[in-house]
Amino acid sequence: MKKIYAKTIIVLSLLLCTSVLTAKGVSEASGKKVEDRGPSISYTSTAEVPFFEDEPKLNAIVLETLRNIQSGFDGIYTATTAEDMVGSPAARAFGLIINYDKVEKSDKYIGFIITADKYTGGAHGNTELVSINYDVKTKKIMSLQEALKPSSADWLNKLSEEAGKLLLKKVKSGTLISDEEWIKKGTAPAAENFKVFKIERDNVKIIFPQYQVAPYSSGMPEITIPLSFFK
Structure with missing residues (x-):
């Protein structure tokens, strides 16, 4: 039986972009601004998604979904300034890991759920879920x-x-x-x-x-x- 999909691992933008931002502080003794070599921000981002040999439109939908997730996460990362890091007890490691669950497929539909685990340095990360329920006949995503x-x-x-x-x-x-x-x-x-x-x-x-x-x-x-x- 022909395998209709394969795993594709994508390394997204800003992979291992470390120590981009460092906190700036004020010297208590002199009152002058000094560079604080302490807390910094690192960013890693990877994705693993299925690729469908016979469904280019579905592949395009999946890629666009990844771009939207990445763009939203990038916005949080780039909005973090050096001032935000002042007083931070440790470096903030931003991480985005995108994966997917078991692919369900028939002659009528292909379905799976994309999982985006996001970590921005807080007490715990958060997970975003995106359903992909593709109608093989219409070449479109189905509503519930x-x-x-x-x-x-x-x-x-x-x-x-x-x-x-x-x-x-x-x-x-x-x-x-x-x-x-x-x-x-x-x-x-x-x-x-x-x-x-x-x-x-x-x-x-x-x-x-x-x-x-x-x-x-x-x-x-x-x-x-x-x-x-x-x-």
Whole structure:
């Protein structure tokens, strides 16, 4: 069977650009400005994504997604000034690592989720998720509604209710730390709340980003719903 995709490792801009910014301080003894050779900023950025031999449009979409993620992270990095570093106890290591999960593919769609782990020197990093659900026929990214093809106009309300039930079940079983109010807000019937999804054969997997339905310590909760639920 012909393999339709391969891993592509991309080293993005500013790789290993170290000690670009250093803090400037004031000498207490003389009152004159002096160069502080202390805290500095380093930046590393890498990405590993799939490449599809027979789907150039999908490859272009993936590349554009990487560029958007990179651009946003670059903005945070370049906005950090020497003044921001004054009083910093240690160097700030900025890091961006982009990867992806298992590729699901059929004659109708190709789906996977891009994960961007971002670290800017705080107590912990943050993760951005981007769904890639590609319609092989139209050569476009599918929305959740296009992927589910629900039979009811009220599908989003039904999804909201079911998602809330499944997450509360996790709370009751002790596998998720959260509360009813947090979950209710994060699963309200809005498409934005369910934008991270992937079709896995006869099911749809929905992932909730950090803080959406639970605290950071709970990670990114997932639920799986049969496609038949929407018929």
